[in-house]
Amino acid sequence: MRTQIAIVGAGPAGLLLGALLHRAGIDNVVLEQRSAEYVLGRIRAGVLEQVAVDLLREAGIAERLDAQGLPHDGFEMAFGERRLRIDLHALTGRRVVVYGQTEVTRDLMDHRHQTGLGTVYEAEDVQPHGFDGGRPYLSYRHGGTGHRLDADFLIGCDGFHGVCRASVPPGALQTFEKIYPFGWLGLLAETPPVSPELIYGHTERGFTLASMRSHQRSRYYLQCSLDDTVAQWSDDAFWAELRRRLPAAAAAQLVTGPSIEKSIAPLRSFVAEPMRFGRLFLAGDAAHIVPPTGAKGLNLAASDVGLLARALAEFYGGSTAGIDHYSQRALARVWKAERFSWWFTSLMHRFPDTGGFGLRMQQAEFDYLCGSVAAQTVLAENYVGLPLG
Numbered sequence: 001m002r003t004q005i006a007i008v009g010a011g012p013a014g015l016l017l018g019a020l021l022h023r024a025g026i027d028n029v030v031l032e033q034r035s036a037e038y039v040l041g042r043i044r045a046g047v048l049e050q051v052a053v054d055l056l057r058e059a060g061i062a063e064r065l066d067a068q069g070l071p072h073d074g075f076e077m078a079f080g081e082r083r084l085r086i087d088l089h090a091l092t093g094r095r096v097v098v099y100g101q102t103e104v105t106r107d108l109m110d111h112r113h114q115t116g117l118g119t120v121y122e123a124e125d126v127q128p129h130g131f132d133g134g135r136p137y138l139s140y141r142h143g144g145t146g147h148r149l150d151a152d153f154l155i156g157c158d159g160f161h162g163v164c165r166a167s168v169p170p171g172a173l174q175t176f177e178k179i180y181p182f183g184w185l186g187l188l189a190e191t192p193p194v195s196p197e198l199i200y201g202h203t204e205r206g207f208t209l210a211s212m213r214s215h216q217r218s219r220y221y222l223q224c225s226l227d228d229t230v231a232q233w234s235d236d237a238f239w240a241e242l243r244r245r246l247p248a249a250a251a252a253q254l255v256t257g258p259s260i261e262k263s264i265a266p267l268r269s270f271v272a273e274p275m276r277f278g279r280l281f282l283a284g285d286a287a288h289i290v291p292p293t294g295a296k297g298l299n300l301a302a303s304d305v306g307l308l309a310r311a312l313a314e315f316y317g318g319s320t321a322g323i324d325h326y327s328q329r330a331l332a333r334v335w336k337a338e339r340f341s342w343w344f345t346s347l348m349h350r351f352p353d354t355g356g357f358g359l360r361m362q363q364a365e366f367d368y369l370c371g372s373v374a375a376q377t378v379l380a381e382n383y384v385g386l387p388l389g
């Protein structure tokens with residue numbers, strides 16, 4: 001088989017890239033190791049920046065997003081009972097949209113299906129080859145048979161544990177990592193959210209986030225120990241702990257119900273540099289991870305592929321400038337999102353070594369935010385997302 005662009009991974013990065021390339025008249029094939037149902041079953045991100053929304057619109061896949069997504073003009077921070085609303089729209093003129101990653105993925109999958117673009121689910125043992133020369137290709141097995149997919153370029157959209165970054169010679173790659181000493185226990189329930197806007201809470205018992213996927217579906221998180229297991233947390237134990245961590249007025253609005261999903265995610269900051277190796281490019285979680293506090297993971301995946309789709313369209317138009325600068329441009333935006341996610345995580349969580357001084361620093365930072373429109377603006381413009389560049 002031959003295509004122009006061979007993409008590894010049918011997460012949001014791979015599927016959105018495929019849609020943007022299709023829009024630009026560039027043929028592409030996606031190889032995904034899991035089944036479509038498995039990919040759709042993963043409960044992950046839920047807050048879209050304007051850049052991600054614009055890219056989905058550009059790809060012609062925003063009909064359901066525009067009809068069902070919930071525009072949010074602000075969010076709340078709470079330090080115990082002290083609450084601060086960050087008015088994103090007043091401070092930046094922009095807003096974010098709550099629309100689950102599962103829905104984004106479903107829309108992208110449907111579009112791919114309708115446009116007849118090649119997608120191979122349950123592709124086994126995908127391996128990139130020849131990307132340091134002029135004839136790159138992917139080998140893989142499907143239905144018990146070996147296959148080869150030749151392409152002009154290979155794109156690794158295969159997430160943090162994928163094969164593409166792992167195939168780069170170690171000397172060609174520099175990595176930067178910070179592991180946080182706690183995780184997030186998440187619970188999804190078919191219950192109305194506790195508040196119309198997200199609440200990020202700092203408490204002496206640890207961080208909490210009250211989020212949502214729709215007016216009827218809530219997503220809540222609790223900072224937990226890395227040693228905790230989901231089995232240890234009954235629904236009742238989760239709701240009781242959430243009630244203790246929410247500000248009292250919000251806790252009074254809490255509607256509980258059986259969980260649809262419960263999981264623990266470790267928190268990590270990670271960047272691999274560069275994001276191009278000859279004819280292999282990396283995008284999304286394959287190249288970088290952020291802790292979810294700033295809601296940047298899915299959005300960075302979208303902005304990477306937005307830049308990459310543009311660069312590849314330029315290449316087929318006769319200029320290599322876009323692909324030559326892709327890594328540098330993407331990383332400039334990635335590092336700013338890494339900084340913001342690290343800062344917001346550091347401010348809102350209790351670390352084992354926070355201590356008296358660390359706590360006073362967090363409280364002083366929150367006080368400063370409460371009293372300074374300038375500080376709130378810095379927070380807001382990072383939260384709604386920096387321009388694509």
Ligand SMILES: Cc1cc2nc3c(=O)[nH]c(=O)nc-3n(C[C@H](O)[C@H](O)[C@H](O)COP(=O)(O)OP(=O)(O)OC[C@H]3O[C@@H](n4cnc5c(N)ncnc54)[C@H](O)[C@@H]3O)c2cc1C
Pocket residue numbers: 008009010011012013014031032033034039043044045046047101123126157158159160161162163263264265283284285286292294295296297298299301
């Ligand atoms: C548990 C969890 C919770 C999260 N919660 C949030 C959140 O609340 N907010 C937020 O902003 N972000 C969150 N994120 C991050 C966000 O979901 C990711 O940043 C986003 O999914 C990145 O998209 P991606 O396409 O780059 O990678 P992925 O979504 O990871 O997609 C990669 C795809 O590649 C496939 N793949 C991997 N290896 C191979 C291979 N060898 N061959 C073929 N296919 C392969 C995988 O099966 C997968 O489908 C969360 C992530 C996780 C893991």
